[in-house]
Amino acid sequence: MLRLRACIASHLLPSPSTSAISTLHRLISAAAPAISPRPGFTVEDYLVDTCGLTRAQALRASRKLTHLKSRAKPDAVLSFLDSLGLSSTAVAATVARDPQFLCAKVCKTLDPVIVGLTDIGLSGPEIARLIPIAPDRFRCRSIVSTLQCYLVLFGSIEKLLWMVERRPYLLSGAHLDNVVKPNLVFLRKCGLDIAKLCSHVPMILTTKPERIQEMVARAEGIGVPRDSGMFRQALQAVAFLTEERIAAQVDYLKKTFMWTDAEVRIAITRAPMLLRISKDKLRYRFEFFISEVGLEPLYIAYRPAILSYSMEGRLRPRHYVLKFLKANGLLDQNRDYYSVVMLTKEVFVKKFICAHKEVAPHLAEDYEATRRGEVPTRFRFT
Structure with a gap:
């Protein structure tokens, strides 16, 4: 002792x-x-x-x-x-x-x-x-060289700890020299922010280099070039997806949203993560946008990011608030839905709820109720 x-x-x-x-x-x-x-x-x-x-x-x-x-x-x-x-x-x-x-x-x-x-x-x-x-x-003892490599990558000990606490397999140093380091070199050549990429797809570091090269090729194959600002998101989207899975998702998007080949390509290049959203969520959002909000399929194709937002936390509550304000003459009827959806919650609340608290004192309460899945009486339009 x-x-x-x-x-x-x-x-x-x-x-x-x-x-x-x-x-x-x-x-x-x-x-x-x-x-x-x-x-x-x-x-x-x-x-x-x-x-x-x-x-x-x-x-x-x-x-x-x-x-x-x-x-x-x-x-x-x-x-x-x-x-x-x-x-x-x-x-x-x-x-x-x-x-x-x-x-x-x-x-x-x-x-x-x-x-x-x-x-x-x-x-x-x-x-x-x-x-x-x-x-x-x-x-x-190889854990020392492994952590040293990741420390350089993530830039701080706190970020390193955050990552390995959630992905312990990253600490395996068995393939540091012939897998992790070659992947880092290749991904840097692609102009990627590897730390951000790994925060979403950490397994990409420990995957065989030849598979990483295939993933990069698939990301380019969906129409996003390496020098595009969307390339990291494209790689995140196609990582570990097969060609068959990607083709099936593209086909589903075309049929569900009634998009042409050109329109589905526009949507995917602007929001590659559409390739990972479940079919049930896509169908649910399509029905909401078309039937309740009144959007056109082409409108969605050029603004596909709205498909990735939470239905309960953002899309439906904000639609009800806009509809309430328009119905009561408090908002321009031509206010664009997408521009409102893209706002942060803080900005949305300030501009569309707090600004009307004198004439609509229950609006904040009704908005929060809608975010909990309820539909207040004032939001029921017949």
């Missing part, structure tokens, strides 16, 4: 030289008493009583620790985690995800990883956030 605390202290305190750390390790190791196995040690009970796992979790985890006959190593690892500030909940999550983490060698395996991560700028609390996400990766 004393040897372990010396290892951790060497990285949490101001940086002494490497030779000094090694000398300190040797001295403390020589002085530390041997740890003998406690009688009656059972892995499953240890996982429950000491690591905080449930009995069911402990049963599953113990199957990977059948070789463990003593609590010496797991005690050392738990002390290591405690020195980094991991909570009991985080410790339990770490062990449940990777039971073999308890068998890692602190000074030979875990300690060098902490040194490497500290060297690239991560603090103790930041490292503590990462360990429960992918503890198995902390048993591999």
Whole structure:
């Protein structure tokens, strides 16, 4: 235990030289008493009583620790985690995800990883956030080079943590040199903002380079050139979609919205994410726009972004507000629906609700009710 605390202290305190750390390790190791196995040690009970796992979790985890006959190593690892500030909940999550983490060698395996991560700028609390996400990766020194690569890509530790907390598989460093780095080079040549692209399609980093090249070709195939400002969205839309799926979606758009080949191409190049919207949502929006709002198919083709907005949160409530204002002579009858839909909620409320609060004091209340799925009496036009 004393040897372990010396290892951790060497990285949490101001940086002494490497030779000094090694000398300190040797001295403390020589002085530390041997740890003998406690009688009656059972892995499953240890996982429950000491690591905080449930009995069911402990049963599953113990199957990977059948070789463990003593609590010496797991005690050392738990002390290591405690020195980094991991909570009991985080410790339990770490062990449940990777039971073999308890068998890692602190000074030979875990300690060098902490040194490497500290060297690239991560603090103790930041490292503590990462360990429960992918503890198995902390048993591999390659995690340092992987995180260093992503740190350059995302530009800050906070953005990096945000990403890997949601996509732990990014921490796998097995294909860093022959997959991730070649993909980064190729995507940069395409003129893409890779950080933004990866925030929506993170798997694109860990996909085989030849598949990435096929995705880029498909994005160009739907009519969006690489030098277009829409190319990133086009690539996000077609990523991991087959040619057959894309063709089927295009055909559905043509039939549902009664678009010609030219019109559907216009719509897709202006809003590539139409290729990913479900058929039910597209049909629901089409019926609403045509039957209730009174839009023409061609109008929608040139303004396809409205198909991606929330029906309950934006499209229907704003339609009712506009209709109410027009019916009461408070708004120009020719006010364009699309221009209103595109406004932020704050601007919409200010211009179309707050501006009429004297003559329509219940408008704000009715608008919020509509956003909850209700239709207030004042919004019912017969």
